Amino acid sequence: MQTLHAVTLVIPDYDEAIAFYCGTLGWQLAEDIDQGRKRWVRILPPGASQGSLILARADSAAQQAIIGNQFGGRVGLFLCTDDFTRDHAAMLAAGVRFEEAPRHEPYGCVAVWRDPFGNRWDLLQLT
Incomplete structure (x- = not known):
């Protein structure tokens, strides 16, 4: 058996994205782990136990350019x-x-x- 664990969404700022998804939409913040220069941020829609979204802050010009057009x-x-x-x-x-x-x-x-x-x-x- 296989499942899709998560999909990455490139965002401009971790806290801004967490505020929208977890604050405005009521999603669950499953993990927020500081890894030094980046964080492992995983969120889930309300009531979900799988099928999460990884919020990944853009850290290059190329990544910044795809925000909103991934x-x-x-x-x-x-x-x-x-x-x-x-x-x-x-x-x-x-x-x-x-x-x-x-x-x-x-x-x-x-x-x-x-x-x-x-x-x-x-x-x-x-x-």
Whole structure:
């Protein structure tokens, strides 16, 4: 058996990203380990036990250049929910910027949103 443990998201600042994901969105800070010049920061969506996000601070000009465009302008991250209406409303109330109104697709209800760093996400409730 194999599972996907985590995906790295390059961000400009650890604390700013933690404030958004763990403060604004209510994610869980699973690990924040100081490694000297960098930190190992792993976060999980509410209620998740796996499928984490590693927040990696950009430490070069090339890494700074990809912040917000790590997926070439496409949606690259998918936040699944068991209650789209609840989470969409909560995210709107928290100031999350959605690019579109919710839409129904054959696979579920979805709406594209951006984090403060420009990364495009789907909020998704699968059918």
